[in-house]
Amino acid sequence: MSSNQEDSSTSRQVREVDLTAAGRGVWLVKVPKYLSEKWKKASGKCEVGRLKITRSKLPGTKPEVTFSMNDVQMKQEVPGKPTITPKEHKFLLTGVGNQNLVVFSEQKKDAANSSSSSTAEDISEKIAIEGKVIQRAECRPVVDSSYVNLKKEQRVVMNKPRREIKQIALPVNVYKPKSDHKANIEYQKKMKEEGKRIRMDKDEVQNKLFSIFEKHQYYNIVDLVRLTNQPITYLKEILKEICIYNVKAPHKNMWELRPEYRHYKEAK
Structure with missing residues (x-):
């Protein structure tokens, strides 16, 4: 065996992948940015909203999927973002096509226990397949009064100038004041000597x-x-x-x- 093959074999270790949930079907949904930001702030054991799937009686018709956001999630504010959040959303369902998509999960070790010289493969403790994508969808807000107010607030935030003139009550000293500058002192000294x-x-x-x-x-x-x-x-x-x-x-x-x-x- 050559030295290059030995280096590659030692640098890459064989990892076992958990395939317990490989047969489970999952949905791949594209959500608005304000939804993902609120979900990131939510704790792992709270309810972010409710999903309702209404199947049509007509054959060959896609079901109607709606998502209603939780009131607690709506009141959570993200710094620097609009405060208004639409509650009702609809899913636009699309097919997967010929693509074979799966969802992976990676459980990493504690950063305190891992050394600074550890590679990405050393830090990952467990890799598993959480399911196979059987449906793709796009989450869109329902056009109502809250959605219109959201777009208005977004436009106001975008058009807000980055630099503003603010009136201050007291002067702010950002530098140490001087009674006279060095150039003036040298000039006066020169004139006095000459x-x-x-x-x-x-x-x-x-x-x-x-x-x-x-x-x-x-x-x-x-x-x-x-x-x-x-x-x-x-x-x-x-x-x-x-x-x-x-x-x-x-x-x-x-x-x-x-x-x-x-x-x-x-x-x-």
Whole structure:
């Protein structure tokens, strides 16, 4: 035997299926969603409703099947669902055809006793056939006042906006309030350290610019404002008189002294 066959034989165990109720006939019924939700909430020993089958005297005619919901079940509310539930329902019977349908049941072990590494086959304790489907049907509510009210309520729930404006009596603090933001504090600190730029005399500013341009030939406006500590509009007025603004590469957007004010030594 190969290793693959050994792995498959050990991973899948043979299970016994209880066939005691295999010959029992069962009905496969499609029910509305509100019915299934109420039945899930019901306890296992209560009466969810009553089924009435009326056989016709005419040969070849299908019987009339009605289902009346229990009053206790009707009063049970499902969160987020319409509160109105129709009581009377009718079954629309259809044939099974050539299909061979059966109902299985699976009894599982207690989740606390089973380990986390157990497979689905290990957890299932008992598998049984509960019966063979001999009749298919569809459960439909009877169109009466309760059914009309149900459809109205469903339409209201569907058209209800997901986001609504609600008026609150007291403010809701979802964040911790701050007296001032970090950006404002840093800006105020910077302004306090630099101080307010006061206009100097025009001749003093020109002399300062001449001394600055002795070190380098080209400067941008940001550096000139920082070095002279003058308002930018006032500084630009003086620069237009003694400097040239370059608009082309390689010294684009930079200032230099006019030729009549230059006193640079020629490079050897």
